[in-house]
Amino acid sequence: MPRFSPIACFTATLSFATALTPAFADTLTLPPLPQGLGHTDSAPPPAGVIAYVDDGATNQRGDACHATVDTNAGVRVLSGFLQLWTPRTPFVDADQDAPAKGGCPAVSKSDWSGIPGSPTDGVKKLAKLHEQNIAYSIKVTGEHTPERDLAAYLDDRRNKNASIVDGLGPLTDAWRKGTRQTTTITDMPADATTVKYDDKGNNRGVGSNDNPDLGKAVDLIEAGSADGSTEPAKRYYKYARPYRASDKVRVVPQLEKAKSDKPAADGGFPSGHTSEGWRDALVMAYLVPQRYQEMLTRAAMLGENRIRAGMHQTFDVLGGRVLATATVAYNLNRAQYAPLRSEAYQQSQSWLMSQTASTDGQGLLQAAHAKAQSADAYADYAWNKAFFEPRLTYGYKPIGDSMKAPSVPKGAEVLLETRLPYLSPDQRRVVLKSTEIASGYPIISDPEGWGRLDLFRAADGYGAFDGDVAVQMDADKGGFNTADTWKNSIFGKGKLTKQGSGSLTLTGENSWTGGTVIEGGALVAKSATALGKGDVYLTNGTLTIDAQQLKVGDTMTLGKDATLSVATKTSSNVPSLAVANALFIDGAKLAINPKDAAGWKPGQTVKLLSAKKIEGKFGTIDAGSLKITPIYGKTGISLRVDG
Known part of the structure; x- marks a missing residue:
């Protein structure tokens, strides 16, 4: 040439x-x-398993007394826990009138006495992992500070959405205004050690019947929690709260009054607070993808605060995330919510743009990151990632085959629909496949792969x-x-x-x-x-x-x-x-x-x-x-x- x-x-x-x-x-x-x-890559749903998005309606609170792995989607998606734990007896309610009140019958006696160090209602497998689990609670609750105690108290006593909304950072006030959200828990009262305070606010806000601003958004967040009860799983697995497993676990003093006096009816696995926080955070991330990863980090922080409060352990928090992720995907895939999904997204974007003087989504993205970390706790991407990623597994080593092929649950791609809108549904599935964590980890090794999803990484593309x-x-x-x-x-x-x-x-x-x-x-x-x-x-x-x-x-x-x-x-x-x-x-x-x-x-x-x-x-x-x-x-x- x-x-x-x-x-x-x-x-x-x-x-x-x-x-x-x-x-x-x-x-x-x-x-x-x-x-x-x-050729292109693909990520077909796993074969031979029941898809949660097809079966999520079986997770009903009223079925808590009879739920099993075979009959309840919520119990089944957490069946990885059975590698570590065998529930010993059916649920026991200390109240003999429970059936008449809608509770469960006292079908047998439990040895879950509620005394620290006593047996709980099941048999431990892989005892060292249980030791690691409670050791983390002992360590974290022993590292308490006034700031951590306050954060743990607020995440316990506040309604969950009123708590996690600050993950929106600079958009938080506009969101609260648009949803008309209220809360009565804004600090830690001086007498909280002797008085139990409950949030009298409206949690997610006011729905579309009475709210033209962000009412559709409130409706979708409510819909995201449909059939999301943790009660069937709690009553099936019957795993103790950390302060009942060890007297070395410190409960935030202002939360002592929040502890249940019925140990047999007070299972710790999975964490209900964590699950609800994750459900709301995932829907809000869908509606405001400009703060997608920040909302995920806020949900992970709520879970961590449950441990810092002394109310839950790592097992419980991991279970709460897995169940919540499957629940939200199930609801976002339901045909009855398809119009609401689109309307709520458009309403959220339009409202927030109007409140921030943004002319388009890129302007809203800038407004969503306009404050420094001193004014926005989740402003630092590197900090968010460093906090979030380890809490996908909480440092546990795989206990099963860690070389299994990636597994993307049916319908999981909807979780990235607004964050990666230029990709096709099949491409979003491949993104999930190419960013998920390895197989074999305890608790999160469910049959479909909900626990393996790393949505933080997925939001960063392939x-x-x-x-x-x-x-x-x-x-x-x-x-x-x-x-x-x-x-x-x-x-x-x-x-x-x-x-x-x-x-x-x-x-x-x-x-x-x-x-x-x-x-x-x-x-x-x-x-x-x-x-x-x-x-x-x-x-x-x-x-x-x-x-x-x-x-x-x-x-x-x-x-x-x-x-x-x-x-x-x-x-x-x-x-x-x-x-x-x-x-x-x-x-x-x-x-x-x-x-x-x-x-x-x-x-x-x-x-x-x-x-x-x-x-x-x-x-x-x-x-x-x-x-x-x-x-x-x-x-x-x-x-x-x-x-």
């Missing part, structure tokens, strides 16, 4: 893009598009390309369709194709090998390995380099209708783009967006890119107000500042 002369210079200015005379042969033979794997992925983003649809960021580190052998007018940013340490194709919109690289290890091919659209250096693992091709946009610094002696193999430039546009324009002085030379070999050239160059001269070499291109 003909080569260009070693050095060719020409000038570009800001006021207009300068057309360039070819410095190479008239024709340029371009390589083919990356081939990838030639974790692997085990098939080719085409992302079609329509900026006109607004919100995350306009712009989104994938923060996961992505591996695999598949290919990524960016389509549509929207902008997708990649920040991970990526290593997929199937290649990257940009056909429209923008793909923004914010890490050195943002585009993986394969070929990169721009047929249209823009590749923006917003990192000190982008490394392309193989060949790179810039088509005539494509744009390479580079945000570079004069202070860096590192090329903004390093191509491991050949670079082909078929008249593409180069846009220079200097991060430190004031530092660009006449006479300076800035390294732009390097490659094993370079063929072709840019058709136009736009450097803003700067006057630059590109200097082409066989293996590199530099920019000389002329003024």
Whole structure:
């Protein structure tokens, strides 16, 4: 193939893009598009199990006396607990008149005496895990501070939605206003050690019958908890509260009056507070995806506060999350709630935009993150992730096969519907598959895989390309369709194709090998390995380099209708783009967006890119107000500042 002369210079200015005379042969033979794997990935529901979204209605509070793994979806989704625990006797109610009051009959005597250290109503398996479970409660309750006690007290005595709503951060006040939410628990009363205070507020707020602002949102949050009772599971598993298992567990003194005086009717597994908090948080994350991960973190914090209160253990909190996740997916998939789901989402977005003077979903995203951590406890992404991820397993090691294939429950994809709206339902299932945790962990190893879902990671996009992925983003649809960021580190052998007018940013340490194709919109690289290890091919659209250096693992091709946009610094002696193999430039546009324009002085030379070999050239160059001269070499291109 003909080569260009070693050095060719020409000038570009800001006021207009300068057309360039070819410095190479008239024709340029371009390589083919990356081939990838030639197929997409899939995540079919697990076979041979009853889907919770089809059977969630069996989890009825009134069936608590007779619920079993075979008859009750709530008990079944928590059946991983049976690896650690065998309930010994049917439920016992100390009140002999219980059947007449709607309770359970006293069918046998329990040895669950309620004395610390005494046997509970079952047989322990894998005793060391039970020791680890109670040890965490002893440790955490022993690390109490006034601030932690207050948070634990509020999350215990307040209605759950009134508690978790602060996960919305800067949007909290607007949400409370729109839902007309009230609470009577705002602090810890001085006499709380002797008086039990209950929240007399309205919990989730006022529904649509009397509230045109966020009434539909309140309705959907209420709907998300339908058939979500923890009572059948509590009465089936009969696992003790931590303060009944060990006298070393400290209960927040102001919560002593909240303890039940009927141990046999007061099971700890799963945590009801945790489950309700998670149910509400998941629906609110659906309605306000601009705070998706923050709401997940708030739900995890409520669970942690149940342990800090001395009221629950790690087993209980893990169970509460699993049951809540399945319950919300079940309800969001119900046909009767389909219109409400759409109406509530649109209402939530419109109301919050009006209250924050935002004109679109991207503006609302900025408003949702407008405060520092001093004013928004969940403002720090890194802190949220570091808090959330360990609490998916609470540090337990797998007790079963940790190498099972991923398992995505039927209907789970609805949980990402508003967070990743530009993906198809099948693609969202693959996202869940590629981000879930390993199999085999205690408590959360349910038959379908609800406990393995890592929604925090899933909100950051794919974790692997085990098939080719085409992302079609329509900026006109607004919100995350306009712009989104994938923060996961992505591996695999598949290919990524960016389509549509929207902008997708990649920040991970990526290593997929199937290649990257940009056909429209923008793909923004914010890490050195943002585009993986394969070929990169721009047929249209823009590749923006917003990192000190982008490394392309193989060949790179810039088509005539494509744009390479580079945000570079004069202070860096590192090329903004390093191509491991050949670079082909078929008249593409180069846009220079200097991060430190004031530092660009006449006479300076800035390294732009390097490659094993370079063929072709840019058709136009736009450097803003700067006057630059590109200097082409066989293996590199530099920019000389002329003024």
